[in-house]
């Protein structure tokens with residue numbers, strides 16, 4: 001069995017003079033996984049997250065990071081806090097230095113890194129969150145979304161193995177929330193294990209690989225999003241509602257309109273099943289191609305050429321590098337979050353799509369589209385453009 005990234009063993013915790021906030025909590029997270037800790041207000045989410053890097057110490061039980069129990073002496077805690085980065089719900093409580101550079105440099109400085117190493121770490125972290133050029137800005141002059149990204153940069157600068165994020169989208173508008181989730185997806189693609197807390201079931205359903213459901217300080221389940229959110233009894237116990245797409249599936253199934261075996265994994269799969277039911281098969285309407293541009297070494301003229309030659313081209317952009325390049329080129333994307341599924345949905349409506357991205361996200365696009373083709377038996381044409389120009393027929 002591989003060593004989990006983090007493991008909670010029979011954890012109990014009570015704030016002094018208060019009843020237990022965590023009761024017999026036991027579960028572990030696989031390395032590289034992305035997990036949503038979901039529960040209603042007061043369930044114990046923040047309290048549990050604060051255990052992950054030793055900010056709070058359990059009354060009994062233990063927390064293991066990379067197989068090692070957390071030790072609460074300050075020297076050992078420093079190492080745990082390098083490995084386990086924590087982004088708080090209120091970014092203002094995390095940003096305190098006069099300039100963003102100093103803020104992001106704070107962690108590496110405390111770890112005793114050399115000047116050059118710190119400069120490089122700050123530069124890399126600000127680049128990763130799309131805040132290059134903001135080094136001299138006072139953090140309190142940033143917008144809500146920028147503050148969240150700045151707080152993430154402060155954590156990334158220490159090259160964490162695990163990222164803990166309390167309510168990542170709280171106080172953000174939908175576009176700001178989508179940007180943060182997209183950034184978390186990119187960070188996860190680079191191998192960082194992510195645990196975030198939320199009571200937003202839509203977010204948890206669309207983003208997480210696994211869901212841990214908590215209520216009244218107890219873990220109700222740790223399972224795949226579908227099985228958690230389809231369990232009406234669990235949802236009731238946790239005072240939560242089902243994600244809209246599952247609720248629709250349930251209603252259609254109850255009325256005998258949809259007799260599917262498993263609930264759909266998302267909007268794309270739901271649309272697919274409805275299309276199958278309506279018996280409008282894809283052979284009558286062949287999907288439009290999906291172009292893929294790898295912008296790792298900059299945007300060449302390919303995107304402009306596509307925009308000029310393909311009518312009603314839809315543009316999806318994934319990742320900080322790609323977003324920055326599009327912004328610099330003055331190109332507005334049609335979708336920036338849930339890009340792969342949105343692209344497939346548009347291609348099925350015979351609208352040509354181009355996805356601009358780079359790095360590990362390229363493989364993610366290929367994999368997801370291949371999976372869709374296999375499951376739906378609908379052939380899609382994924383066409384990398386700009387380099388070797390070979391179409392991949394799935």
Ligand SMILES: Nc1ncnc2c1ncn2[C@@H]1O[C@H](COP(=O)(O)OP(=O)(O)OP(=O)(O)O)[C@@H](O)[C@H]1O
Nearest residue numbers: 015018021039040041042043044045046047048199
């Ligand atoms: N500093 C504290 N002192 C005493 N009790 C606390 C403290 N912080 C939290 N609690 C209690 O611990 C329980 C869990 O709180 P916690 O903040 O962890 O829940 P949560 O799931 O994060 O809630 P929310 O979604 O509202 O942020 C609650 O009953 C809360 O009242």
